[in-house]
Amino acid sequence: MTSQNCAHCAGLNEHRLWEGERQRIVLVHDTGFEGWCRVIWNDHVSELTDLSGEDRQAVISAVIALEEALRAELQPWKINIAALGTGAPHLHFHVVPRFRDDPTFPDPVWLASQRQSDRVLPEGFADRMAQRLSLALGASAV
Numbered sequence: 539m540t541s542q543n544c545a546h547c548a549g550l551n552e553h554r555l556w557e558g559e560r561q562r563i564v565l566v567h568d569t570g571f572e573g574w575c576r577v578i579w580n581d582h583v584s585e586l587t588d589l590s591g592e593d594r595q596a597v598i599s600a601v602i603a604l605e606e607a608l609r610a611e612l613q614p615w616k617i618n619i620a621a622l623g624t625g626a627p628h629l630h631f632h633v634v635p636r637f638r639d640d641p642t643f644p645d646p647v648w649l650a651s652q653r654q655s656d657r658v659l660p661e662g663f664a665d666r667m668a669q670r671l672s673l674a675l676g677a678s679a680v
């Protein structure tokens with residue numbers, strides 16, 4: 539099921555690292571926070587508790603696989619995980635690697651920037667992430 543005027547239903551211009559039948563993992567660019575990813579449930583559902591038990595497990599497994607891959611690739615200070623979507627209620631999780639030199643450290647990523655970060659993703663990051671996610675979650679349709 540999809541909803542009109544929903545960016546996550548449209549799924550345009552996404553940098554997909556992994557894609558399954560029911561969900562996908564995307565790398566978000568130009569946030570100032572390198573390595574920011576999202577796990578997006580494909581159907582337009584609002585809450586984790588709208589999913590069946592099996593689907594709840596699947597989405598949490600994807601969040602965990604993404605956290606593991608980000609930790610392995612970037613060795614962040616901390617991983618932030620958030621499910622917001624208040625204005626656009628389509629279930630998705632932000633999984634954000636945090637560093638002591640990132641723009642809002644130690645505050646949440648949505649607060650005012652305190653500094654410019656020069657951090658860039660390492661060469662081959664997206665390809666290695668895609669490999670790690672496929673190993674953890676099964677072959678990707680990407």
Ligand SMILES: [Zn+2]
Binds near residue numbers: 544548
């Ligand atoms: Zn949607």
